[in-house]
Amino acid sequence: MTADKPTNNQACDENCSTCTTAQPHSVPKGLPLKAKIDVQHVILVLSGKGGVGKSTVSVNLAYALAGHGKQVGLLDLDFHGPNIPKMLGIEDQRPAVLANTLEPVHVTGNLAVISMAFLLPDTSTPVVWRGPMKMGAIQQFLAEVNWGSLDYLVVDLPPGTGDEALTIAQLAPNVRDAVIVTTPQDVAVMDAIKAAKFIGKLDLPVLGVIENMSGMSCPHCGKDISLFGEGGGKKAAEDLGVPYLGAIPLDPEMVKSGDEGRPYILRHADSPTWRAVDTVMKNLVAQIEAKPA
Numbered sequence: 001m002t003a004d005k006p007t008n009n010q011a012c013d014e015n016c017s018t019c020t021t022a023q024p025h026s027v028p029k030g031l032p033l034k035a036k037i038d039v040q041h042v043i044l045v046l047s048g049k050g051g052v053g054k055s056t057v058s059v060n061l062a063y064a065l066a067g068h069g070k071q072v073g074l075l076d077l078d079f080h081g082p083n084i085p086k087m088l089g090i091e092d093q094r095p096a097v098l099a100n101t102l103e104p105v106h107v108t109g110n111l112a113v114i115s116m117a118f119l120l121p122d123t124s125t126p127v128v129w130r131g132p133m134k135m136g137a138i139q140q141f142l143a144e145v146n147w148g149s150l151d152y153l154v155v156d157l158p159p160g161t162g163d164e165a166l167t168i169a170q171l172a173p174n175v176r177d178a179v180i181v182t183t184p185q186d187v188a189v190m191d192a193i194k195a196a197k198f199i200g201k202l203d204l205p206v207l208g209v210i211e212n213m214s215g216m217s218c219p220h221c222g223k224d225i226s227l228f229g230e231g232g233g234k235k236a237a238e239d240l241g242v243p244y245l246g247a248i249p250l251d252p253e254m255v256k257s258g259d260e261g262r263p264y265i266l267r268h269a270d271s272p273t274w275r276a277v278d279t280v281m282k283n284l285v286a287q288i289e290a291k292p293a
Ligand SMILES: Nc1ncnc2c1ncn2[C@@H]1O[C@H](COP(=O)(O)OP(=O)(O)O)[C@@H](O)[C@H]1O
Pocket: 047, 049, 050, 051, 052, 053, 054, 055, 056, 057, 083, 212, 213, 214, 248, 249, 250, 251, 252, 254, 255, 256, 258, 259
């Protein structure tokens, strides 16, 4: 293969003969190529549209993996709406600073969390983040947090295909795949396909598509209402040729669980929604664990 000169978003390695610098082209000078974090498998959670349930999926997935006895980290990279701490009921906690490293907030013995929200004075103040500032923060989250030795790092991303996904793919070791969350409605599905193509450009496979907010049982008569249409997630998965991981209904209990800071999967309710979440998470964990180390 000939050594093509890398385009803007590609990284050069130390042996690149065509460039005068060993730094990746889109990372500011002074940042190392790969951050020191000991993790076997980094999973990105993304969507095209906002508000479709990425953070909800991220927290439930992190708990599902931790429930399998794995060492799990959960990294909230939604700089403009970092709501993972709220969803886990740890918004008042702060990482301890120990000898120049940050101690992540441990929600269980084998699940640790870092969120931008921890580093902000309060979550109601919007912060203007420029690209390089985000990169610097992501770099610190990978290099200066005492994650220990992780089996999995679940990364909750902002909607769309921005700097955060690019930067984490460039800086973290073992970024192996992504999971796409969408609602059934056409615009969300279109954007989900766009997000999947972006992931393809980063040379990462898509583990599968989750359809969230898929139908709702009427609280009055129990009939199914398909608020956002139906079948969009399955169609997106088929179009992309990736596994369809299942559908999670729209359920006020899910909202409550987010607002109360207790991941839905921990409720073990005997309800269709709980069984749906459990099934989707089992399918996802099976896809993840099927990957060779
Ligand atoms: N299946 C669902 N049923 C009802 N509410 C949901 C469901 N999934 C997510 N939500 C709620 O919708 C809102 C947006 O979800 P969130 O996970 O924050 O989306 P994103 O991270 O994609 O912006 C949150 O309040 C969350 O609790």
